[in-house]
Amino acid sequence: MRVLVTGGAGYVGSFTVRRLLAAGHEVVVVDNLSTGRREAVRGCPLRMADIRDPAGMGPVFEEFRPEAVIHFAALKSSEESLRDIGTYFGVNVTGTQNVLDLCARTGVERFVFSSSCAVYGTPQICPVDETAPVRPESPYGETKYLSERMIASYGQATGLRYANLRYFNAAGAADDASLGEYAGPAATQLLPVAVRATLGLAPALRIFGDDYPTPDGTALRDYIHVEDLAQAHVRVLEGLDTDERCGPVNLGRGQPVSVRELIDALRHVSEKDTTVTTAPRRPGDPGLSWADPDLALSRFGWRAERDLDHIVRTAWDWHTGTPASLE
Structure with a gap:
């Protein structure tokens, strides 16, 4: 085609x-x-x-x-x-x-x-x-x-x-770290921002809102x-x-992950600590959002296969192996 x-x-x-x-x-x-x-x-x-x-x-x-x-x-x-x-x-x-x-x-x-x-x-x-x-x-x-x-x-x-x-x-990124997300200082996506903080390229990772009605108070997302x-x-x-x-x-994967859970996964993969601070909620950010992916499976035979650990591990390997991705 x-x-x-x-x-x-x-x-x-x-x-x-x-x-x-x-x-x-x-x-x-x-x-x-x-x-x-x-x-x-x-x-x-x-x-x-x-x-x-x-x-x-x-x-x-x-x-x-x-x-x-x-x-x-x-x-x-x-x-x-x-x-x-x-x-x-x-x-x-x-x-x-x-x-x-x-x-x-x-x-x-x-x-x-x-x-x-x-x-x-x-x-x-x-x-x-x-x-x-x-x-x-x-x-x-x-x-x-x-x-x-x-x-x-x-x-x-x-x-x-x-x-x-x-x-x-x-x-996440390619398994062989050949391709991934380019996320410079202006990035807003949580995982690359967290990687930047973990590598010392930012003073700290800001969590926007820790008072949501969730188990740990941080927003739930579907990665x-x-x-x-x-x-x-x-x-x-x-x-x-x-x-x-x-x-x-x-x-989506259909599995909610909190901001703190993602940070914990990054700490596990990187074997480094991530300095975290809290800030007020941002306008337009929902506190809870994860998918029911059943229609994609029944209509097109598709479902997500890679778990959170794989997502975080490939992102970490890509960013640390490709410094230009964070510039």
Whole structure:
């Protein structure tokens, strides 16, 4: 299958590109490299373009004529979205509309969207399944849900088969430490931030909120290994062979992990201590959020295979073996 991957030089995108190539698909990556890395997609054609620029994106679609699109390109920080709402709507919503217009124009048949559990906000019941109310608590979550609705409308109007993958917290790195997450001083993702603190690159790891209604007072999340997540994208793309399979799909391990439990796992793997301080809760951060992943298994035969120890161990090996990943 000819697959165009927007944002394919980013974290989850680059792992998915590897999986697509290994499965025999023909792949072209589109990325503006604002956060992506050229070296993450060596051996795959990379076209520099911005999804906000239809004139720049159009020739890529016209020349490659993709049969399928996996759409990763987006901004992804709930906290940042509160400070820069306009940019988030411009990239995540208008950018997605531009991609969908090009799909309609060039006859793309399948569309896999990198959505987020942020569409649920703070779920009323966990684990959360795809029938749960959608109540985003940040502009970021709102942009993801608006994009989902737009994708569904294009699907209904054009026959585009689609899946909106609501995944939870991507983490980890390749087993051989050949690829992972690049997370510099401005990183907000918990695991790389914790690694930075453990290595002395930051004075301490701040825990935002230790008064949640959880066993240890810290927020509960669902961490999923990036390799499992990449495999899910490929499995879903290949499985979109009927209209009945279209719609939202949760991707997670279905096992809640608290902030303190993740820090303890890092201490175990690294055999080092992590200095921790506490800070008030951040706006837009739910206290409880983990997936019911059963639909992904029943509809596409996918489930996560790697546990928390594997997630933390591969991340630690990647960051310590690749100092540039933390610069």
